[in-house]
Amino acid sequence: MFDTMTLTKAGAAVIGTLLFFLLGSWAADSLYSTHAAAHGDEGEVATGYVIATADDESDEAEEEEEEVPFSEMLASADPSKGEKVWGKCRACHKLEDGANSTGPHLFGVVDRPIGEVGDFNYSDALASLDGNWTADELNAWLADPKGYAPGNKMTYAGLKKEEDRANLIAYLQTIGG
Template sequence: MSTPKVLTTLLGASLLAACSGDPPRPDKPEAPVVQVADVTQLTGDVEAGRMGFSQCRSCHTVEAGVNRVGPSLHGVVGRPVAHEAGYRYSTAMAAAGGVWDEQRLYDYLENPREHIVGTKMTFPGIKDGQRRADIIAYLKTQAG
């Protein structure tokens, strides 16, 4: 295998490891996994969401106009899907349409590849509904 392919393989494995699964919540280490269909049934904790967002930082930022492997999530709540300037979206994401409201983010973050088949996002998702609600509460504070 050539050096660029080895580096690409190692980088991909590192990103998957950084994004795989739900890291423990220091504030609630034994909390049961919350499963609800409607995000409005939960109250998101901004500080817990800020901490939970740390697993997203290898691919995303909340700085306006700063894209990484994934698009900037600054102002994502309420933004049309696939509309971050300067980011090249997958065909599936570009065709998805709609708006990133709280419920859509909540559903998407549970299993991105199932929610929008063909997305470039390799993240396996966050099964715990409360953790998703916390991250969304944090993202809501990251608007211009």
């Protein structure tokens, strides 16, 4: 049916195609990646190009000065924007009282005791915490759930933007309670 020459040609075509894509990937990586070791971060690779500015240290100092306390940010937060951020939480949490899902319901979560929704099976990391879910506690939790309570079951990495956290907490303040 097939002779060995046809099989050899087909095999060479497949291997050649894979080699072409491998070399293309290598070429693209070498063109568009900069090694962060040149910028002081050993072993990491940053994509894109580094653009040097006149005074990087003064930019960092200005950013620190402009930082607004979370309480002020929360006071001016927009619950309607928080409702949009809530879309990231919706897969695992519900807002209806007593309607647990993968995560506990968030009805009246602001100022509720931590880890105390009666019919939800919390991880030991959260069940052992004392206190209430104040706005500041929720902010810390939402920024880095694994850092806040190491060993908890929540797989979400956290909301990195403080403005998003403030808007979300403002929205959650309007739900129940």
